[in-house]
Amino acid sequence: MASQRxxxxxxxxxxxxxRDLLLRGGPFIALVILCLFLSMATPHFAxxxxxxxxxxxxxxxxILAIGxxxxxxxxxxxxxxxxxxxxxxxxxxxxxxxxxxxFGYDFGILPAPLAIAIGLGVGCACGALNGWIIARFKIPDxxxxxxxxxxxxxxxxxxxxxxxxxxxxxxxxxAALPSALIQAGSGSVLxxxxxxxxxxxxxxxxxxxLRYRALGRAIFxxxxxxxxxxxxxxxxxxTKIMAYMISGLTxxxxxxxxxxRLNSANALMADGEELRSIAAVVIGGTNLFGGEGGVIxxxxxxxxxxxxxxxxxxxxxxxxxxxxxxxxxxxxxVIFDQWRRRKTxxxx
Amino acid sequence: MTATALHPSxxxxxxxxxxxxxxxxxxxxVGVRALKGVSLELFAGEVQMLLGENGAGKSTLMxxxxxxxxxxxxxxxxxxxxxxxxxxxSAKALGIGLIHQELSLxxxxxxxxxxxxxxxxxxxxxxxxxxxxxxxxAEAVGRLGxxxxxxxxxxxxxxxxxxxxxxxxxxxxxPEILLLDEPTSALSDAERERLFAVIRRLKDRGVxxxxxxxxLAEIPMIADRVTVLRDGSVVGTILPEEAxxxxxxxMMVGRSLEDQFPKPVVxxxxxxxxxxxxxxxxxxxxxxxxxxxxxxxxxxxxxxAGQEEVAAALFGLQKSQGQIRIxxxxxxxxxxxxxxxxxxGLLTRDRRQSxxxxxxxxxxxxxxxxxxxxxxxALQHRREGEEVQRYxxxxxxxxxxxxxxVRFYSGGNQQKVILARWMSSGAGILVFDEPTRGIxxxxxxxxxxxxxxxxxxxMSVLMISSELNELIGMADRVLVMRSGRVSAELxxxxxxxxxxxxxxx
Numbered sequence: 001m002a003s004q005r006x007x008x009x010x011x012x013x014x015x016x017x018x019r020d021l022l023l024r025g026g027p028f029i030a031l032v033i034l035c036l037f038l039s040m041a042t043p044h045f046a047x048x049x050x051x052x053x054x055x056x057x058x059x060x061x062x063i064l065a066i067g068x069x070x071x072x073x074x075x076x077x078x079x080x081x082x083x084x085x086x087x088x089x090x091x092x093x094x095x096x097x098x099x100x101x102x103f104g105y106d107f108g109i110l111p112a113p114l115a116i117a118i119g120l121g122v123g124c125a126c127g128a129l130n131g132w133i134i135a136r137f138k139i140p141d142x143x144x145x146x147x148x149x150x151x152x153x154x155x156x157x158x159x160x161x162x163x164x165x166x167x168x169x170x171x172x173x174x175a176a177l178p179s180a181l182i183q184a185g186s187g188s189v190l191x192x193x194x195x196x197x198x199x200x201x202x203x204x205x206x207x208x209x210l211r212y213r214a215l216g217r218a219i220f221x222x223x224x225x226x227x228x229x230x231x232x233x234x235x236x237x238x239t240k241i242m243a244y245m246i247s248g249l250t251x252x253x254x255x256x257x258x259x260x261r262l263n264s265a266n267a268l269m270a271d272g273e274e275l276r277s278i279a280a281v282v283i284g285g286t287n288l289f290g291g292e293g294g295v296i297x298x299x300x301x302x303x304x305x306x307x308x309x310x311x312x313x314x315x316x317x318x319x320x321x322x323x324x325x326x327x328x329x330x331x332x333x334v335i336f337d338q339w340r341r342r343k344t345x346x347x348x
Numbered sequence: 349m350t351a352t353a354l355h356p357s358x359x360x361x362x363x364x365x366x367x368x369x370x371x372x373x374x375x376x377x378v379g380v381r382a383l384k385g386v387s388l389e390l391f392a393g394e395v396q397m398l399l400g401e402n403g404a405g406k407s408t409l410m411x412x413x414x415x416x417x418x419x420x421x422x423x424x425x426x427x428x429x430x431x432x433x434x435x436x437x438s439a440k441a442l443g444i445g446l447i448h449q450e451l452s453l454x455x456x457x458x459x460x461x462x463x464x465x466x467x468x469x470x471x472x473x474x475x476x477x478x479x480x481x482x483x484x485x486a487e488a489v490g491r492l493g494x495x496x497x498x499x500x501x502x503x504x505x506x507x508x509x510x511x512x513x514x515x516x517x518x519x520x521x522x523p524e525i526l527l528l529d530e531p532t533s534a535l536s537d538a539e540r541e542r543l544f545a546v547i548r549r550l551k552d553r554g555v556x557x558x559x560x561x562x563x564l565a566e567i568p569m570i571a572d573r574v575t576v577l578r579d580g581s582v583v584g585t586i587l588p589e590e591a592x593x594x595x596x597x598x599m600m601v602g603r604s605l606e607d608q609f610p611k612p613v614v615x616x617x618x619x620x621x622x623x624x625x626x627x628x629x630x631x632x633x634x635x636x637x638x639x640x641x642x643x644x645x646x647x648x649x650x651x652x653a654g655q656e657e658v659a660a661a662l663f664g665l666q667k668s669q670g671q672i673r674i675x676x677x678x679x680x681x682x683x684x685x686x687x688x689x690x691x692x693g694l695l696t697r698d699r700r701q702s703x704x705x706x707x708x709x710x711x712x713x714x715x716x717x718x719x720x721x722x723x724x725x726a727l728q729h730r731r732e733g734e735e736v737q738r739y740x741x742x743x744x745x746x747x748x749x750x751x752x753x754v755r756f757y758s759g760g761n762q763q764k765v766i767l768a769r770w771m772s773s774g775a776g777i778l779v780f781d782e783p784t785r786g787i788x789x790x791x792x793x794x795x796x797x798x799x800x801x802x803x804x805x806x807m808s809v810l811m812i813s814s815e816l817n818e819l820i821g822m823a824d825r826v827l828v829m830r831s832g833r834v835s836a837e838l839x840x841x842x843x844x845x846x847x848x849x850x851x852x853x
Contacts, residue, residue, distance in 0.1 A: 215723035221715055224704035231665065231694060231702055232769075233685035233719025242723055292706050 026336065027284050027300045034304065038311040045314055052193055056186075056261075058306030059195035060254050064273060065280035065298040066199075066206045067127075067250030070243040072281050073210075075223040075290030076134065076141035078247045082273035083152040084126045085255030089265040090156045092119030092256060093165040096177055112178035120252045126152060127248020131241030149274065156267035164266040177263060185260020195257045199299070202250060206295035209246075219243055223290025279326075280305055283333045304329075364391040365427070367556040368413075368444075368525050373422035375408055375580075377756060382408045384580040385422070390525065390556040395547060395570050397588075398560045400577035401600050401760065401791060406560050407449060409577070410527045413558075414446035415439035426525070445523030449530045449560075451514050455503030460485035462502050463517045488516040493542040507534040515543065519550075526550065526557045532566065544570050567591050576600055601793075609821025610793075612800045616824070617641030619676065620808040621777050626670035628661035633832025635670070639777065644799065644809040646823030648816070650852045654832040655812050659781040662810075663687045663694045674777070685719040693770025695763070697782040702766045705755035709745065709765055710736045712754050716773040739768035743798065760791025767798055778802060779810045784818060796822055816845045828852050 039046035064081050071078040095115035100107040110118070126148065133144045166177065187194045210216035218239045221229040230236055259265045284301030286293025308329060312322045368390040375383040383405045390396055400406045411417045413424070415434040424431050426442050439446075453462045460481045461468070469480040485498035492512055502510060511534045518526070528547075532540045547557065547570060559570065567574055567588050574591040576583040576599040583599045621639040626632065632654035639645045649655035661668035664683045672679050674690045681687045687694070693716075696702045703712050714732045733750070740748045743764045747757070754765055763783075770778055780799070784792045799809055799822060813819050819826050820843045828836040828851040836851035 212727055212729075213723065214718045214721050214725045214727060217711060217715070217727055218718055218723065220707065220711070221704050221718075224706050225700070227701045228704050229715070231663070231684055231696060232715035233683070233688040234715065235683075235685065235719075238723070291704065 027297050027304065027333075030283075030333070031300055031304050031307065034307055034311070038307065038314070042311070042314045045311060048191065050310065050314075052188065052191055052196075054303070054306045054310045055196035055199075056193040057310065058302045059193065059199040060258055060261075060270070061273065061276050061280055061305060062199040062299050062302035063202050063250050063254040063257065064277035065284070065302045066202050066295045067247035068274075068277045068281050069206065069284070069286055069293065069295045069298045070210075070219060070246045071141070072278070072286055072288060073219050073223045073290055073293055074240055074243045075226070076240065076243070077145065077278065077288075078127075078130065078244060079142065079145040079274050080126065080130060080149040080152055081247060081251040081254075081277055082270040083149045083156070084123050084248050084251035085258065085273065086265070086267055086269045087126065087152045087156040087159070087255075088119040088123045088252035089255035089259045089269060090160045090165060090267055091122050092116055092181075093177065093259055093265040094159055095119075096181075097166040112180060116181070116256060119256055120249060123248040123250075123252025123255070124245050125248070127245040127251075128241055130248070131237075131244035134244070135237035135240050153267060160265070160267050162267060164264050166264065177259065181256060181260045182263060183260065185257050185262070187260075195261070198253065198257065199302075202253065203295050203299045206246075206250075210294060215239070215242055220291055223287075223292075225291070276305065277302075279330045282337070283330065285337060288334075364393055364554075366390070367392050367427060369423075369425040370409075370413075371423040371425065373409065373412060373424070374420045375405070375412060375417060376420045382580055383412075383419070386577070386580070386582055388575055388582060388585070390558060392524075392554040392556050393551050394572040395551060395557045395559050396585075397567055397571035397574045398558055398577060399564075399574060399596055399600055401758075404577040404600070405580040406577055407529055410446055410529050410558070410560065413439065413444055413525075413527055415444075416446075440521060440523075443522070443524035444527065445518040445521055445525070446527040447515050447518050447529060447531050449533070451510050453502045453510060453514055453517070456501065458499050458501055459489070459496055459505070459513050460498035462513060463488050463498075463520060465517070484520075485516075488520050489513065491519070492516055492546055494539070508536060508539055511535060512539065512543075515546075519546070524555055526555055528557060528559045530560050530562065532561060532563065540566075564591075564593050564596050567596070609818065610797050610800050611822055612804050614642040614803050616643050617806065620674065621810070622671075622673040622676075623662070624671040624673075626658070626661055626668060626672070627832070628666050628668035629657040631832050632657040632661060632668075635827075635829070635832075635834060637827055637834070637837075639808045639810055641776075641806050641808055642803050643824050644803055644811055644822050646819040646826035647810065647812045647829060648814065648819055648826050648848050648852060649829035650814075653829040653852065655814075655829045658810075658812055659694055659696070659779050662779060663692060688716050688719045688773060688775070691774060691776040693773060693775030693778045695766055695770070695778065695780045695783055697785055699759060699762045699766065702769075703754050703762055706753045708750055708753055709740065709768075710750055712765055713739065713769045713772055716769060735768075735772045739764075739772065743768055744794075758791075760794060763791065763795060764798070767795075771802075775807070777808045777810070779812070781812050782814065783811065784813075784815060792818070816848055819843065819848065820845070 044050060064085065068078055068081055092115050095110045095118060096112060097109065099109055130145055130148055133139060133148070134141050184194055184198065189197065210219065218229065218234045221232065221234055222236050222239045226236060255270065258270060280301035281298045282288055282301070283304055284293070284297030284299070286297055305326070308326060309322065312325060317325070366389050370386055370388050372385040372387055373383055374385055386405070386409060398406050408417065412419050415436040415438060418433070424434060431438070431442065454465070463485040464481050469477045469484065471477045482498040489496045489512065492515060494512055496505065496509055496513065502513060505513065511531065515531060531543060535543065550557065571588045571591070573585055574588060574596070575585045576596065578600060617640050619638050620641045624636045626635040631652055635654065635658065637645065647655050647658060657666065660666035662672070662681070664681045664687045672681055679690050681690060704715070710732045713736055714728065717728065736750055739745065745761050745764050745768070754762060757765065783795050796818070803809055811819065811823055823843065824840050826838045826843060826848065827834045828838065828848060830852055838847055
C-alpha cells in the first residue's frame with residue numbers, strides 16, 4: 001500500500017514561528033521602528049495633530065496602492081493609476097462645473113452623486129481597457145499600461161482644455177465643488193481625516209475580496225502560476241481584467257479625494273504617483289512577480305512612505321536629500337525582502 | 349531506519365585517494381529536514397551511484413556540494429582539506445562540477461555562448477572571437493560524440509540536445525569531482541551510451557563522480573558503488589553486484605515492492621467517455637475511443653505519434669475538432685472550465701503545470717472549485733479545511749501540515765495533492781498524462797495504487813504513457829498510436845513490449 005515514509009510533520013518549533021512572524025511582519029516592524037526613532041529625534045513628530053497629518057497625506061498613495069496590489073498579485077503592474085486618478089478627477093470636476101450639452105440635449109450641471117459616479121465609472125472603464133488589452137493581445141502589462149498612462153493623460157488634457165478645473169471663468173459664474181467632495185478630501189470626524197477613513201475602508205474591502213471571494217483566490221493563483229490556474233479552469237483573462245478594474249476604481253477614488261483636498265483638478269495632477277504606489281506595494285511585502293502579498297502590507301507601505309516624508313520634513317532635511325533617502329529606503333526594503341525569500345526558499 | 353546498513357563497504361578502487369568526504373551533513377529548510385546527517389566518501393576514478401526516492405535529499409545534497417545551498421551543519425572535506433562556506437564559484441575553483449537535473453542553460457543564447465559563458469575567447473583587442481568560440485563549442489560537444497550547431501539557439505534545441513550541451517559545458521571546466529543529477533532522463537539509449545563512454549574516459553583520468561539516476565538498469569552499466577539515500581539519511585552503500593532491483597527498491601522505500609502494479613479486478617461499466625474523430629495541433633489526426641466506467645484505458649505512442657496532444661485536446665487546453673460524449677451526452681469542451689464541469693480531471697505531464705508553488709495544500713486542492721463560479725462567490729474555507737484533512741490522511745500526503753507551501757513537497761507528494769484535487773472536484777474521468785515522469789519507484793507504486801482505488805470507486809482512467817511496463821501493468825486496454833491515428837487496440841492479455849512497439853513503429 002502507500003508509502004510509509006515520514007517527513008517531519010510540523011514546520012519547526014516556536015523559534016521558527018517567531019522568526020517567521022518577524023519576517024512576515026517586516027513592514028509593520030519597520031514602521032514601528034521608524035516611528036520610535038522619529039519620536040525621539042523630534043518632539044513634533046509624536047503629536048496627535050501630526051499623526052492625523054500623516055494619515056491625511058498617506059491616504060492618496062494608500063488607496064492607489066491597494067488597487068495596485070491586486071494587479072501586482074496577478075503578476076502584472078499598473079503604470080496608469082495616476083493618469084486614471086487624474087482623468088477621473090477631471091471628468092467629475094468638469095461635469096460639476098460646466099453645463100453639458102450632448103446630442104442637442106442640455107443636461108446642465110450634473111447632480112454631484114451622478115458626476116461622482118461617472119468619475120468612478122471612468123476609472124473602472126480605464127481599468128477594464130487595460131485588462132482587455134493585456135488579455136486580448138497578450139501584451140506585457142508594463143507596455144500596455146505605459147501606453148494607456150500616456151493616452152489617458154492626453155484624454156484628461158482634452159477634457160479640461162489643459163486648464164485647471166474649476167476654471168476662473170466657471171468659478172466667477174458661481175460654480176463650486178460639492179461639499180461632500182471637499183469633505184472627503186479635507187474633512188475630518190473627531191479629528192480623524194475622512195480620507196484616511198476611506199483608505200481604511202478600501203483596504204478592508206480589498207482584504208475581504210482577497211481572503212474570502214473566489215476572485216481573490218483566482219488572483220493569487222494566476223500570479224503564482226498562470227499555467228496551473230488555467231489547468232484548474234480559472235479564466236485568466238477575466239481575472240486580469242477584474243484586477244485592473246479594481247485598480248482603476250481605487251485610482252478614481254484616490255483622484256476624487258485629491259480633488260477634495262486641492263479643491264481643484266487638472267490633467268497633470270498626481271504626477272509620478274504611479275511609481276509611489278508601486279513602491280508602497282513592494283515595501284508592504286507583496287512579491288513584484290505576483291502570487292504573494294496582500295493589501296494590508298501595502299497600506300503599511302504607504303504609511304511608511306508618508307511617515308518618512310513627514311519625518312524628513314520635521315528634521316529639516318532638504319527636499320533634495322529627501323528624494324535620495326526615499327529611493328534608498330525602497331531599494332533597502334526590497335533587498336531585505338529578497339533575503340527573506342531566500343531564507344524561506346529551498347525544496348528539493 | 350538502517351535495516352541494510354553495509355556502511356562504506358570496501359572501496360573497489362582500493363588505494364585510490366579520497367577526493368571528497370562528507371561528514372554528517374545536515375540541511376533544514378523551513379519546516380523540512382531534508383538531510384539528516386549524511387556522510388559519504390568519493391574516491392578518485394569511481395562512479396558512485398546515488399539512489400533514492402524523490403524527496404530523499406539527493407538533489408539537495410548535490411546543490412550543497414555545488415555551493416548552491418549552505419549546509420545547516422556538517423563538514424565537507426575536499427582532497428583532505430575542509431572547506432567551509434562553499435559558494436558556486438569556490439566549488440568550481442575546487443574542481444566540483446554539477447550537471448543539473450533542471451537544465452541551467454540560457455535558452456536565448458547560442459550553444460557556443462552557453463558553453464563559453466563567462467569565459468568567451470577574445471582577441472587582442474578584447475573583442476569576442478566568435479570563430480574560436482564556435483570551434484571550442486563544437487569540440488566540447490564533439491567529445492560527447494554528437495554534432496550540434498554551435499550557433500543554434502539553445503531554446504530551440506530538443507531537450508536531449510540541451511541536456512548534452514549542459515553536460516558539455518560542465519565538462520569544459522575539467523572538473524575533478526563531477527556530480528550528475530539524472531543526466532540521462534531525457535536521453536535516448538544511443539545518447540546515453542555515448543555519455544557513458546565519456547564517463548568511462550573521465551574515470552580513467554581519475555575523476556570521481558556521483559551519479560544520480562532513477563534507472564536501476566544503469567547500475568551494472570556504470571556504477572562502481574551504489575549508495576542509497578532515504579528520508580535524508582544514507583541507508584547503505586553496496587557494490588553493484590549486490591544491487592539487484594529488488595534489493596535497491598527495498599532499500600529506497602524501506603519495504604519490498606512485491607507488486608509494483610496493484611491492478612484490481614473491476615467489472616467494466618457503462619461508457620463514460622466516447623471520443624470520435626479527435627484532432628488537434630500538428631500531430632493528432634483522428635482519434636476515436638470509448639472509455640468505460642471502472643476501466644483503465646492506456647494510450648501509447650512513440651515521440652510525435654499524437655499521444656502528446658490528447659490530454660490538452662480533451663481538456664480544452666488546446667483547440668481541437670471532434671466529438672466528445674460524456675455519460676452518453678454530447679458535450680462541447682472548449683476550455684478547462686468546461687472539462688471540469690463535465691467531470692474531467694487532468695494530471696499534467698509536468699507537475700509544475702498543475703500547482704501554485706507558494707500556496708499551501710488547501711488552495712491548491714480547491715482551485716478547480718472556483719471554475720464555473722462567479723468571481724464574487726464566497727470561498728468555501730470550511731469545506732476546504734475538512735477535505736484537506738481528509739485527503740492528507742487518506743493519501744498520506746507528507747508533510748501532513750496545512751501551512752507549508754507546496755513547493756516544499758517532494759514530487760510524489762505533489763502528485764498526490766493533484767490527485768486529491770480532482771477527487772475533491774468530483775471528477776469521474778481522470779486523464780493521467782505521463783503519470784510517473786520524474787517520479788521514483790516508491791512514489792510510482794503509490795500512484796498506481798491510487799489509480800487502482802479510483803477505478804474501484806467507479807471512476808474511469810485514461811492513461812497516456814510512454815512507459816511500456818506501466819501500461820502492461822495497469823491498463824485494461826491500450827490504444828497504440830502511429831502518425832496521429834490509432835494503429836492498434838490491444839486487450840490486456842495481448843499486451844507485451846514487443847506488441848506495443850511493433851504497432852507503434
